[in-house]
Amino acid sequence: MGGLIHQLLSVTALLAAVQLISGYSFDNCIEDPYSNATCFNCVNRKKKNMSTIIHDLPPSVINLTISMNEVGCIPNDSFVHLQELQYLRLDQNHLVTIDQFAFRTLHQLQSLNLSVNSITELNPSLFQDLHNLTFFSLANNKLKQLPLGIFSATPKLNTLIMRQNLLTNFSGIAESVSHLLNLRILDLCYNNLASLSHSNVSLPKSLTTLYICRNNLSTLGCEHSFLGFLKVLDLSDNFRLPTMAFQGVDLRHINYLRLRSTSVKVVAFLNISNVKAGAVDFSGTGLKNDSLLMELCKLLKKKVRWIKNLHLGMNGIEKLTNYTLYYCPKIKGALDLSRSELKSIGCLNFLNRQTDIRSFNAEHNHLTSLQSCKTQNMVLLNLEELSYRYNRILSVGPHAFCHIPNVRTLKLNINSIAYLDQEALKGLKRLETLRLDNNLLTDLFPETFEENSRLQNLNLRNNRVSVIFNKTFHSLSNLSVLDLGGNKITHIEPLGLDGLKNLSKLYLDGNNLKQIDSSHYHVFQDTLTVLDLQSNKISFLTENMESPFMNLSKLSDLKLDGQRPHGMTILPRTLFRGLYSLKFLYLTNNKIFYLAPDTFDDLTGLRFLTLDTCCVGVTQLQPGVFKNLRNLTALAAENMGIQNFSKEVFGNLTQLRKLQLNRNALQSMDVDALQSLPKLLYLDIRSLPLSCTCQNSLLQNWTRNNQNVQVVYLYNLPCQHNAKSNFYNFDTKVCYIDLGEYLFFSTAVVIFLFTVTPLLYVKLYWKLKYSYYVFRSWFSEQWRRLREEEENCKYDAFISYNSSDEQWVMDQLVPNMEGNASFKLCLHHRDFELGRDIVDNIVSAVYSSRKTICVVSRNFLQSEWCSLEIQLASYRLFDEHRDVLLLVFLEPISERQLSSYHRMRKVMLKKTYLQWPGSDCTDPVQAQELFWNQLHRAMRTGTRVIEGNVISKDCVTTKSEETEHFETSDENYYLLP
Structure with missing residues (x-):
């Protein structure tokens, strides 16, 4: 009864635990965790049936994307349960047909995207309920015509x-x-x-x-x-x-x-x-030469005095002269000569009468160099944006842009610039954005940017710079973004970043830096917000070091992921000290062996932490490793080898909303740890080797019954050892039985038996052995016969003796008992039944005799069969209360020798025994005569137990008929009555 109550309490506690947390999951869709159940993506699920994909979505869905599936048809009323839907994407599927009422009840739908499918026709009534539709795309399909009236119900399109x-x-x-x-x-x-x-x-x-x-x-x-x-x-x-x-x-x-x-x-x-x-x-209209361009310009000038933009790209123009645009009206906006055949642009002399141009685009041409324009007399004061992207420029000469002193945006990226003269950018005092990325630059000099004091954005990504020399950027006090990623930087000299007083974002990713030198950051320690150091060669040799980021008080975004060649192996416990403002930390793709419990202690403002594939082998996260990350909202910990998910590790993440744990080594998850995350909305546990055992029964109930936490693709999670079974529905009935209680008591009983059995063996061995034989005989016919003959005994006495004492038995005992006193004795060599089990013979002899005489000697004590015989007789004495046992000692035996025969000592203390007179007696003949008289007298008594008289060691016997007791110096003795 108690066990049943305990089981009921366990089930009640389980149900209570399930009710504490509520969440949900979807078969084939993922909800945006920040959308409050309004935005869902059902992408790349390889499903063919629309209802299979969306059947379990809530009616609150507003934005739904169903892309890259194998759906071929949208049946009628497919979205009837999603009447709040406003944005629906069905692109990149295999759609061929859409039933007439497929979009019925979608009165709130505003955007519908059916592009990249194989739709051949549309039903005229398809959009009859889409009264609020404003955007519709059917791009990249096989539609041959639009049905008449198909948009009659979509007036807002x-x-x-x-x-x-x-x-x-x-x-x-x-x-x-x-x-x-x-x-x-x-x-x-x-x-x-x-x-x-x-x-x-x-x-x-x-x-x-x-x-x-x-x-x-x-x-x-x-x-x-x-x-x-x-x-x-x-x-x-x-x-x-x-x-x-x-x-x-x-x-x-x-x-x-x-x-x-x-x-x-x-x-x-x-x-x-x-x-x-x-x-x-006019792009791509065949204006290939000056004559055609001049003809066009003359015509334009007749029509207008000025134009805002002139697009002349894709015309195959190979050369521009001073008269090319001479007759054109004033261009006050942009001039586009992209995607032409220009091999030289000079110093923009062809714009000698177009000084009002604000933007010039010469992208995708064949320019190979930019010459010096120091001697150029023409100055384009209004030009603010110049783009030479996607050319073949190898070198930029000195003062190459002095004719455009007011340019604000200069794009030289995606060329082959290997030589940038130290004075190439001279005169660009208003330059704000400079793109030099994706070139072949190897060196940067202090003089290069000396006059670009207003520069705010400098992009040098994907070049071949290996060293940042002292004072390279000393003039760039207004620079806020410096991108040096994708170079070969191995060393930054002590003053290499000097002058960057307002730097906010520094990108050093994809270089060959081996260490982080805090001395480089002192200039912009109060302004830097983003530092990208990913994919370098940074490593640490000790866990204890001074943090290089200690003084970066405003740093909010730090990237240290993917250090080459094998990733960081040691993450110093003090590395992130002082980063109280850090909000985003990236440590993916490293080989960190150990995360110390205090590694993230100072990151109290952290919002996003990604540790994907950051560790080597199996990771045992230490309790308290996230203890101070109470503002963390997203944790990506994919493929970390995490084995433990406990409250001690994750319990302090009280603001966590998104948790990605897929591809880890977790075989079970602690539901208490999940319950300690009150703001959790999104949980990804795909590709975990979760065991479908009672160990995860609580987790299964939690994932199936919660209403707030989305468990990504829960219904597709397989069992670890049985891919055909799913985690969400494995059988947990047996788990509700409190096996722990049964195991506890079973173990307790086993331990008790292992403890008590040796004691019982020592104390009760013969009694148990006797009980066994009695129990066995009780079922046999022989036993019944013995019980029936108990009162009418066949023998007067059964003689129990050792074979070494057989001569005394045959020479003394048998003649005096059978010859002189006419007693009938049972002797094993004479009276035991041939072919019968010896144990059965002994039991039969004991119970077929009124008395059992045990002839005790040292050899007797060492005999197992003799021990069994005295055990049987003593059982009748103590348990059946029958006076059937007589002890005859053939030789003196000390108490020490009898100490291990506790059963015999108990008989000696309780019952009469006789000592055969030895040769040391003064009158052996008289003593032997007294011995036989005492034995005859004992044989004639009944089976009622009575106390006997005492006989002394010196063979002196009293003649009293009553029991008499006295003490000797060594031990007590009793006389037979």
């Missing part, structure tokens, strides 16, 4: 993307969208439209942007006012579209028109069209 389909009928498209009074963007690029012909419909007046690039347009075929409301029109890559297609078409409201890769002759086009001259993008 703002953006429609139908690019990369097989559409051929523009008239049907125009009719489908004509009533969409809020439509602003229509993308029909990469289809098979041959014209823009239409019936008696018009595009909605709200439409401002129309993309019809990469079709088969050979004519526009539309009415005069059909495109009259457009502001952006892209007709590029319609190779057969002629100039005359624009005859009579109203383009006066166009602000940007792209005609790249068409058959349009731009000069003729401008002559027949009412488009604004500055609205046309």
Whole structure:
């Protein structure tokens, strides 16, 4: 009864523990832990059935992404339980068909993305419930036409993307969208439209942007006012579209028109069209030489006095002269000459009359060098942005930019610059952003940036710089971002970072630094917020050292992950001392052997910690290692080899919301530790070798029944030793039995038996042995016969003796007992039944005789069979209370020799015994006669136990009939009555 109560209490405690924490999981989706159950991603699950993917999502979902699956069809009412849905992505699946009522009840849906599928047709009633739809994309499908009236129920549609389909009928498209009074963007690029012909419909007046690039347009075929409301029109890559297609078409409201890769002759086009001259993008329109450019410029100048932007890229221009843009109207914005064939740009002399240009783009050309412009007389004071990216520039000469002194952004990245003259950047006193990344620079000198005091962002990533010399950046007191990542830096001289008083972000990742020198950071110790040291060669030889970050009081982001070649092996316990403002710490991809309990003690402001693959082998996290990280909200600890998940380790992470533990060595998890994380929203335990045993029964209940903590893909977690079984539903019925109690008592009994058995063996060996034989005989017919004959005994006495005393028995005992006194004796060599078990013979002899006479000698005491015989007789004496035992001592035996025969000593203290007179008696004949008289007298008594008289050692016997007692100097004796 007590055990049952204990089991009930255990089950009650289990249920109470489950109720303390609540959480949830989803079959094939992951919730954004910060979205409050409104944003879900169901990506790359390789599922074919839509209902299988989303059946368990809550009705509160607002943003849902179902991508990179194998779904081929969306059945009716697939999202009927998600009526709050506003943003739905179904791109990159295998969709072919969508049933008519697939989106029924999605009245709140605003954005629908069906791109990158294999959809061939749409049902006209598909969107009948999508009254709030504003964005729809069907890009990269196989749709051939739009059904009539498909958008009749979506009056709020703002953006429609139908690019990369097989559409051929523009008239049907125009009719489908004509009533969409809020439509602003229509993308029909990469289809098979041959014209823009239409019936008696018009595009909605709200439409401002129309993309019809990469079709088969050979004519526009539309009415005069059909495109009259457009502001952006892209007709590029319609190779057969002629100039005359624009005859009579109203383009006066166009602000940007792209005609790249068409058959349009731009000069003729401008002559027949009412488009604004500055609205046309002339990129890719065949303007290959100066004569064509000058002709265009003259025409433009006739139409306008100035233009904002002039796009001349992709025209194959190889050379620019001083007269190339001489006749163009004033350019007050950007000049684009990207993706041309320019091999030299000079000192921008061709802009001699375009001094108002603010941005110049010469990307993707064939420039090989930038010459010195120190002697250049022309100065472009208004130029603020210059880009030479994606060229083949090898060298930059001195004073290469002195003609553009006010430039603020200079992009020289993604070239092959191996030589940057020390005076190349002279004169750029207003430069704020300098891109020199992805070049071949090996050296930086103090003079290089001497006049760039306003520089705020300097990017030198992916060069070949190996040493930062003293005072290289001493002039850059306003620099806030310095990117030196991806170089070969092995050494920074003591004053190498001197002058960077306002540096906020320093990137040194991907270099060959072997140590962290705190002396480098003293200049910007009060301003640095981001320090990236990942993928260097940093290592430490001791756990105790002075922290190099001690004085970086405002550092909030520190990256130390992926140190080469094998990662950091020792993480000093004092490394992060003083980093009280640190919020993000990255230690991934290292080989740390041990994380000391006080490693993170000073990181009281830490919000995000990633330790993915940071340790080697199996990691035993020490209790208290996270004790001060009470503000931590996200912990990534994937593939760390973690074996223990306990409250002592994770219990102080009271603000933790996201915990990633996948690919670790955890076979079980302490539910108490999970309960100590009150703000936890997201738990990733994929690829853990969780055992499906009672050890994890509480964890299983917690993961299945909680309502706040999302356990990622819980229902797909397999059991460790049985991949066909799942962790969430392994059988736990047996776990509710309190096996611990049973094991405790079983163990206690076993230990008690192992303790008591030796004592019982010593104290009760013969009694137990006798009991065994009696019990065995009790079931046999022989036993029943012995019990029946007990009162009518066959013998007067059974003689128990050792074979060495047989001569005395045959010469003395038998003649005096059978011959002179007519007693019938039982002797084993004479009266035992042949072929019968010796034990059965002994038992039968004892119980078939009124008395048992034990002839005791030293040999008798050493005989196992004699011991059994006296045990049987003594049992009848003490347990059955029958006076059946007589002891005859053939020789004196001391008390010390009898000490181990406790049963016999008990008989001697309780019962009469006789001593055979030895040769030391004064009158042996008389003593022997007295001995036989005493023995005859004892044989004639009944089986009732009575106390006897005492006989002395000197063979003197009393004649009294009553019991008489006296003491000798050694021991007590008793006379027979």
